[in-house]
Amino acid sequence: MKWKLTARYLFSVLIIVCIVVFVNMLVLFGVLYYQQSNGNENLSSETGETFTRQFSRYMSINNGQPIISDEGIEALRTFGGWVQVLDKNGNVVADALSPEDAPTHYSPIELVHKYKYMDDQKTTYFISQFDEYSYLLGVKNSVEQRIVLMFNGPSFLSYASKAFIGMTIADLIIAILIGLLFSTIITKPVSHMINRISQLKERNFSVQKMKRQGIFKPVFSNLNAVSETLLSHEEERAKLEKMREEWVSNVSHDLKTPLASIQGFAELLREQNVTESERIDYAEVIERKSIYMKELLDDFNLTMRLRNQEMPLNREDTRLESFVRELVIDVLNDSQSNNCTISFNSNAPNLKWNIDQHLMKRAILNFIHNAITHNDRDVQINVSLTPKGITIEDNGKGISEHDIEQIFDRYYRGTNTDHIHGTGLGLAISRDIIEAHGGTVALTSEAGSGTKIEIRMNAEIDSQAN
Structure with missing residues (x-):
């Protein structure tokens, strides 16, 4: 019984772990999907990418040259960044708040490196386009950092599946160890309780003590109390049964004696040679024995009614x-x-x-x-x-x-x-x-x-x- 309970407990724990892992994976993939699908909509207007894309509203063309408005310069100052406007050849044709040592020309490869990586001054770069010009926006000591990842779909799926299997196996092993540990605390007392109830069913009312009762201490206390109560009831039942047998034996004995007298004297009354005086004596004996029997039966009936609380009291x-x-x-x-x-x-x-x-x-x-x-x-x-x-x-x-x-x-x-x-x-x-x-x-x-x-x-x- 103990191992059967332990197996059921472990099976339940494993099922719970599998469900938890499955639900966690669903939540994880759901969050990633939602982030991928709606991430751009949820970005704050103050992020670098959003600010860079929207910065073109502060720019205009005057006599063929790009101009940055005063509002744009103030926005840059507030955002903590600077901007350089580049023509098709990568030459800087306009700028605002740019550092003094900032380059005045960028090759395509330099622009790629600027966009992908931070420079030595911890500056993060963002690139966007205005009309036929490009502009480079830099933010020094930005809280945003760009990390470039190379993603291989098949390799990632293989790694993810292996990680999922490994994580599931590790969780199951941990669940089994924890289940075995707690099974000694839970299933052993439960098994003992089931055995105690079976013993009570078999009318074994002995009080038993268990060393490690744990959280089931009140249950074992109540089981012992029930055992003591049933034991006392059993003893009382045995006592009443013995008393009932004694009642039957005594009533039979007490009725048998006067009945024998009544029968004997009734037979004597039938004799032809019985005198009138003897006949009266015999009749008195029969009457006396009959009265005794009536009193005995009345007393027996009264004590039974009182015992069963069926006697009405005229108070x-x-x-x-x-x-x-x-x-x-x-x-x-x-x-x-x-x-x-x-x-x-x-x-x-x-x-x-x-x-x-x-x-x-x-x-x-x-x-x-x-x-x-x-x-x-x-x-x-x-x-x-x-x-x-x-x-x-x-x-x-x-x-x-x-x-x-x-x-x-x-x-x-x-x-x-x-x-x-x-x-x-x-x-x-x-x-x-x-x-x-x-x-x-x-x-x-x-x-x-x-x-x-x-x-x-x-x-x-x-x-x-x-």
Whole structure:
């Protein structure tokens, strides 16, 4: 994969270089063609050639002799040049501002050399014609210089083609070297990213570190974050799958036992020699087991709806002091709590929560009944209300550190609950109810030192009445 990416990268670089070279050559030839075709039109009127060609307007013929006007002399002075007028034989017949040592006669070969080359005084010469006369215009220390080139068309084309091929090859070699250099910086991280994505596809969520991340450092950081998130989701999924299997196993077990009792006692009811008293006892057992099964299925349905956030809440503003006090009174009136001591105290008489009273009542009663059921008969339970929330505390057996970590898991039973009747969903349901209200449950306990449960609500739900 790495070499495949490198090859693609190099191919792209080479294509770009070829395009750039081709475009540059087009631009170069276009400029040269435009210069050749329109160069004369774009020359400034102050150039030597243009000034020389236009200088004839300052000249006239008087009595057969050429005359240079005062305007022409002033133009020469401004331009920084001088002029000599020659007849057909090369003799100087008129001049203006010419040097004292300037020749008075020019042979044809001298005129050619003057026009083609600068003299020792760095003078550039220009030649033009007026009527039957020629005139030679010189500019000393001119910024314009004439360079004579001999142009051989076939030789130039051969040289240009070789130069183009050589330049293209050199550019391609440079592009390949640069491409190989940058490929280690670009294609290697890209290849690594592709491999990482393939690993994620194969459910390999391990976090990996790369030494040279370069400009892709945020990408690798995000890939590692995705790996960690997927790993946590995978662990959660495995945990939920295991929990689901445990739910099915526990529900099957919990339903199988009462179903076996119902079936057995139903068969006994069919016996002819069953007395009326036994028939009533059997019917009571069947009814009790049926009620247990109904409670188990109801609890299972409730915890699933709470878990999936499908349970509608019928909220209403509730003054907690009277609400919790009535719950404690109901528990005290229950025959199961005759031997335990339950107390209630409050220092937040005006505290209100916006809650579903039915569900919240069940959640709090689950915590209180749990303290009664899983402790000795003389356990002391204190329910208190503070501005922060509700606290349920007992001085019972407590919970081991291992059990605390899983105490709110569905169907989890602690080490001290082997002979306790129940569906195993009570604490999980209570926790889910409170969290559905936007609250939190905190449980602290030590084996042999009792248990403390604190119920809190967030600021939007927890409001202090005036």
